[in-house]
Amino acid sequence: MRRLIPLLLPLFLLLPAVAAPADSYQQNLATLRKFTATDPDKLARRNARAGDYRFLALRGYTRVVPGLNRGNCQLAERDWRYLPGSSEDMWDSAHTRLGDKAYHFAERYNTTMIRLRDAARRPVCN
Numbered sequence: 001m002r003r004l005i006p007l008l009l010p011l012f013l014l015l016p017a018v019a020a021p022a023d024s025y026q027q028n029l030a031t032l033r034k035f036t037a038t039d040p041d042k043l044a045r046r047n048a049r050a051g052d053y054r055f056l057a058l059r060g061y062t063r064v065v066p067g068l069n070r071g072n073c074q075l076a077e078r079d080w081r082y083l084p085g086s087s088e089d090m091w092d093s094a095h096t097r098l099g100d101k102a103y104h105f106a107e108r109y110n111t112t113m114i115r116l117r118d119a120a121r122r123p124v125c126n
Contacts, residue, residue: 029095031085036101040109048116054079055113056106058086058099066103067110073125 047053057080058064065080083106086099117124
């Protein structure tokens with residue numbers, strides 16, 4: 001029995017790390033559902049009125065800013081924020097569909113934000 005304890009101890013230490021992704025997955029889904037249920041155009045206008053002209057980016061292997069198709073456009077860190085709940089980890093078909101919906105949501109939001117930034121004479125790219 002004493003020989004078994006050192007072998008099993010690492011498994012008990014890893015158990016919380018294995019359980020965490022399921023909670024994170026549910027949180028991501030709930031957050032994405034909440035955001036994608038709103039109107040991206042209204043949200044962009046409301047944020048701009050409050051002085052927040054940042055673009056929405058999606059988490060992935062690289063940062064993706066849908067709707068920003070301006071060649072080699074470079075954004076400063078202050079010009080974007082991640083869409084809460086976005087992730088490159090797609091666990092099932094429901095999450096994949098929600099990820100697609102989040103992409104289109106961010107695309108509409110960012111397209112509206114480009115117009116709002118242009119109207120406010122704020123540069124889109126650095």
